[in-house]
Amino acid sequence: VACRVLKLSAQGYYKWLRDPVSQRDWDDAHVIEAMRQIHENDSTLGYRFLADELADAGIAASENRVWRLARIARLQASHHRRRGKGNKPGPAVHDDLLGVTDDKGRVTHDFITAATEPNQVWLTDITEHWTGEGKLYLCAVKDCCSNKIVGYSIDSRMKSELAAAALRNAIALRAPAGTIVHSDRGSQAVFKQSMQQRLVVLSVAVRRRLLRGFASPGFLGAGY
Structure with missing residues (x-):
């Protein structure tokens, strides 16, 4: 009755009774599920980086084991192909709420006048820094009005959690409501939790370009 x-x-049920799943198979299944979640978050990670991510999550798995399970689950690192000359990028994941299109179809941004009060507009970008190790x-969130850094996060790899952690820190510090968070298309802008809380509105530039007054060499100068 239960099988029905x-x-x-019923044949499969009795087969399972004769040969139940081993503890190792159970453990492998849990590791594979964790690997799938990590891979969905960043499909460019190979098995070595997957092993590092599992270790950060408190899951012990050697690189050899991760390699074996990745083959079983068919999890492969994706490599982005270069766009041919003249090809246009696909649509951004969010609308560009701060862009202004001129008569020639060019999109420009004026972040100096975009915000008249704190927490109206935040800018975010990721920069890389070489150290002895x-x-x-570094992902920083900058308030467009006060020109201060309101949140940041640091990691040895550029991944979506880097941007999400910086935004969570900024939200915890400023507790905004309806703030526009703008980034270029190159940033890892994956802020699912923040969007669910409806605290901020995301804005992404149509093309990846240097954000004037933000990603310039003096971006981290004021308020950092």
């Missing part, structure tokens, strides 16, 4: 209700075959990535 669950739409399972290797490369570090």
Whole structure:
């Protein structure tokens, strides 16, 4: 009766009774599920980076084991192809709320006059810095009115959690409401939790370009 209700075959059920799933198979299944979630977040990670991410999440798995499970789950690092000359980029994941289109179809931004009060407009970008121990990535969130850094995060790899952590820190510090968070298309702008809280509105530039007054060499100068 239970098999009929669950739409399972009785033959499969009795086979499972004769040969139940081993503890190792259970453990591998949990590791694969964690790997799938990490891969969905950043599909460019290979098995070595997946092993690092698992370790950060408190899951012990050697690189050899991760490699074996990645083959079983068919999780491969994706490599982005270069766009041919003249090809146009695809649509941004969010609208450009601050862009102004001129008569020639060019999109420009004026961040100096975009905000008249604090927490109206935030700008975010990721910069890389070389240290004696290797490369570090810094994601900073800058208030457009006060010209101060209101949140940041640092990591040894550029991933979506880097941007999400910086925004969470800024939200915890400023507790904004309806703030526009603007980034270029190159930033890892994945702020699902913040969008669910409806605290900020995301804005992404149509093309990846240097944000004047933000990603310039003096971007971190004031308020940092």
